[in-house]
Amino acid sequence: MARVLLLDTxxxxxxLLAALKSGxxxxxxxxxxxxxVLARAHPDYVQLDYSDTEATLRLFDQGGFDFLVPGCNxxxxxxxxxxxxxxxxxxxDGAAATRTLNNKGAFRAWARALGLPVPxxxxxxxxxxxxxVIVKPEESYSGRGATVLRAPTPVSLAAALEAARTxxxxxxxxxxxxxxxxxxxxxxxxxxxxxxxxxxxxxHGSANPLAVDTSHVARDFPDAALQEMRSIARTxxxxxxxxxxxxxxxxxxxxxxxxxxxxxxxxxxDLYSLLVSLSTGADYAGAYVRPFxxxxxxxxxxxxxxxxxxxxxxxxPEGAQLGALRFSRPVDIERMAILALSGDAxxxxxxxxxxxxxxxxxxxxxxxxxxxxxxERRLYEILPGDAW
Numbered sequence: 525m526a527r528v529l530l531l532d533t534x535x536x537x538x539x540l541l542a543a544l545k546s547g548x549x550x551x552x553x554x555x556x557x558x559x560x561v562l563a564r565a566h567p568d569y570v571q572l573d574y575s576d577t578e579a580t581l582r583l584f585d586q587g588g589f590d591f592l593v594p595g596c597n598x599x600x601x602x603x604x605x606x607x608x609x610x611x612x613x614x615x616x617d618g619a620a621a622t623r624t625l626n627n628k629g630a631f632r633a634w635a636r637a638l639g640l641p642v643p644x645x646x647x648x649x650x651x652x653x654x655x656x657v658i659v660k661p662e663e664s665y666s667g668r669g670a671t672v673l674r675a676p677t678p679v680s681l682a683a684a685l686e687a688a689r690t691x692x693x694x695x696x697x698x699x700x701x702x703x704x705x706x707x708x709x710x711x712x713x714x715x716x717x718x719x720x721x722x723x724x725x726x727x728h729g730s731a732n733p734l735a736v737d738t739s740h741v742a743r744d745f746p747d748a749a750l751q752e753m754r755s756i757a758r759t760x761x762x763x764x765x766x767x768x769x770x771x772x773x774x775x776x777x778x779x780x781x782x783x784x785x786x787x788x789x790x791x792x793x794d795l796y797s798l799l800v801s802l803s804t805g806a807d808y809a810g811a812y813v814r815p816f817x818x819x820x821x822x823x824x825x826x827x828x829x830x831x832x833x834x835x836x837x838x839x840x841p842e843g844a845q846l847g848a849l850r851f852s853r854p855v856d857i858e859r860m861a862i863l864a865l866s867g868d869a870x871x872x873x874x875x876x877x878x879x880x881x882x883x884x885x886x887x888x889x890x891x892x893x894x895x896x897x898x899x900e901r902r903l904y905e906i907l908p909g910d911a912w
Contacts, residue, residue: 527549535562591818605619614817615767615769638763646700709772722750723806739836740895804831834894848906
């Protein structure tokens with residue numbers, strides 16, 4: 525039995541904690557918010573701001589831990605990467621490779637030099653009124669601080685840049701061409717032999733078009749695009765000398781082919797691991813944590829049609845007071861993680877969430893109808909506390 529330090533107390537890390545415990549390991553959780561779900565639920569919790577790398581390293585050394593496992597956010601992985609430069613940690617890339625992937629500006633420059641398909645970045649002086657752009661923080665998540673300008677003007681561009689800088693940890697931002705198409709994620713477990721197992725998830729934003737809140741395993745992703753993504757994964761693995769593990773890529777597939785949006789090596793949030801496991805039968809969380817313990821991924825299921833499971837983050841586009849949910853159609857709830865209480869004031873998406881909802885559809889047609897209802901905001905209504 526190993527002693528493991530897991531850097532995350534958000535609910536998304538729950539399957540990771542369960543996978544580590546099922547392996548017989550002793551797990552300590554570290555995080556800065558004692559009110560987080562796992563901090564309250566798990567007895568071995570240490571309050572720690574793990575963005576402080578030196579404090580995290582002291583805890584790792586003084587606690588006599590054998591392994592360090594990043595959770596489901598970029599800061600968690602970045603701290604592990606900085607420690608990996610000073611300690612022998614299996615499965616964790618170094619800080620330089622991590623910054624290349626996680627920093628939007630650095631990633632796009634690196635990818636272009638390598639010939640990988642990414643949206644073109646622009647200087648402010650290159651922005652034209654008839655040329656749609658998206659302005660993003662260099663270091664942020666869930667669409668925070670991002671603005672789409674379909675008809676940019678100097679005034680709207682200045683406001684978008686200020687919004688992006690405010691949300692960026694570094695204060696820097698990027699301007700890039702706005703690419704039309706469908707958003708997907710290609711989630712793959714890779715090692716020196718290539719892609720060991722992968723699947724593709726189709727993603728939508730309903731409450732906020734720049735924040736994913738509705739998704740399911742894709743059933744019609746073109747095989748040519750899948751083969752291209754596998755080739756890209758192998759290229760990135762080799763070019764950055766990445767450790768075996770998860771390589772998770774968001775991409776847009778449109779009329780001009782695919783464009784890479786974001787690449788991470790940490791487990792995606794909002795219980796993405798549970799969506800993949802329920803849909804495919806793969807032990808996604810187990811395959812994610814094992815390389816950080818110096819182990820192989822474990823067994824993967826044979827390719828098969830995914831079960832029709834929809835993941836939806838219940839939230840409000842404009843903010844609301846939460847009383848109850850009233851569904852507009854019957855739903856088969858596979859699982860729901862509750863994140864807010866009746867009476868809570870909800871901020872606009874993505875700043876607050878009511879819960880994470882996993883719905884089971886009857887078949888592919890029912891899944892498509894269910895997804896359409898969620899994306900079009902027809903699946904449920906958020907009732908205020910005084911309207912029952």
